Amino acid sequence: MNYLDAHTDLYGIIGHPVGHSLSPAIHNMAFRATGKNAVYLAFDVTDLPGAVGGIRALGIKGVSVTIPHKEAIVDLLDEIDPVARRIGAVNTIINRAGHLIGTNTDWMGAVHALKEVTELKGKRVLVLGAGGASRAVCMGLMDMGVAGLHIANRTTERAKVLAEACNASWSGLDGISGVKASILINTTSVGMTPNVNEIPISPELLPYFQVVMDIVYSPTDTRLLREASVAGCRTVKGIKMLLYQGVAQFELWTGENAPIPVMEQALRESIGM
Numbered sequence: 598m599n600y601l602d603a604h605t606d607l608y609g610i611i612g613h614p615v616g617h618s619l620s621p622a623i624h625n626m627a628f629r630a631t632g633k634n635a636v637y638l639a640f641d642v643t644d645l646p647g648a649v650g651g652i653r654a655l656g657i658k659g660v661s662v663t664i665p666h667k668e669a670i671v672d673l674l675d676e677i678d679p680v681a682r683r684i685g686a687v688n689t690i691i692n693r694a695g696h697l698i699g700t701n702t703d704w705m706g707a708v709h710a711l712k713e714v715t716e717l718k719g720k721r722v723l724v725l726g727a728g729g730a731s732r733a734v735c736m737g738l739m740d741m742g743v744a745g746l747h748i749a750n751r752t753t754e755r756a757k758v759l760a761e762a763c764n765a766s767w768s769g770l771d772g773i774s775g776v777k778a779s780i781l782i783n784t785t786s787v788g789m790t791p792n793v794n795e796i797p798i799s800p801e802l803l804p805y806f807q808v809v810m811d812i813v814y815s816p817t818d819t820r821l822l823r824e825a826s827v828a829g830c831r832t833v834k835g836i837k838m839l840l841y842q843g844v845a846q847f848e849l850w851t852g853e854n855a856p857i858p859v860m861e862q863a864l865r866e867s868i869g870m
């Protein structure tokens with residue numbers, strides 16, 4: 598921990614629950630590595646308007662927002678940037694002298710993680726899931742100029758609503774065998790601990806994809822990623838998305854480059870890798 602004194606800047610995460618959040622480990626390590634007099638804490642929040650008042654009153658410099666508050670907080674801040682407005686969710690608050698700005702770095706996390714292994718412009722992408730995370734991922738993909746996007750979801754009505762917002766085609770999870778795409782992204786919670794033997798797509802379909810990304814990061818090697826590896830696909834782990842959304846937050850809050858290797862190390866240590 599950095600030395601704490603009367604000049605220490607306070608940052609944090611608000612969510613419910615937040616006990617398992619990896620963000621405090623990542624951000625405190627980043628502050629320490631860059632010599633910032635700053636600390637990042639986890640706040641379990643059920644009174645959201647009260648918490649926003651607290652951020653203002655206490656001068657908390659920057660806040661991460663997680664489930665279940667990402668959507669509801671949109672109406673409580675002074676300004677929502679266009680990206681967060683389009684996604685309909687805020688995962689990052691920047692406090693500029695009492696003026697609270699909401700933005701979203703989840704899409705950057707996904708795009709940056711994918712771009713480590715593939716170009717996105719001109720590619721066709723199949724996204725499984727149509728929840729909040731999917732919305733951020735899909736908006737990011739559209740901004741990167743993908744040539745085609747298909748959204749498949751268990752609840753087809755949700756797939757349709759999201760597809761209409763981002764000019765994509767849509768279907769149920771059972772309607773994907775004829776979809777032409779080279780990149781597959783799972784945004785559903787299928788395969789997450791404790792249901793580690795579940796997989797959101799039939800493994801026989803995996804050889805058709807060049808790149809497979811899973812946003813599930815517990816376990817780090819989901820069954821989907823293991824099967825995709827066996828099928829010869831390049832894989833992108835969910836912890837990379839988590840890492841890069843945090844990297845983007847650090848850079849927005851401090852205006853400096855984030856110490857990425859240190860943050861990645863903190864993440865790996867917190868999940869016991």
Ligand code: ATR
Pocket residue numbers: 725726727728729730731750751752755784785786787
């Ligand atoms: P998040 O913000 O993490 O995306 P969410 O909005 O609750 O969370 O969305 C969860 C996603 O996982 C949804 O696409 C959900 O499908 P439904 O819209 O049909 O609920 C999907 N999902 C969760 N459990 C699933 C399961 N057992 N099989 C298939 N899809 C599942």
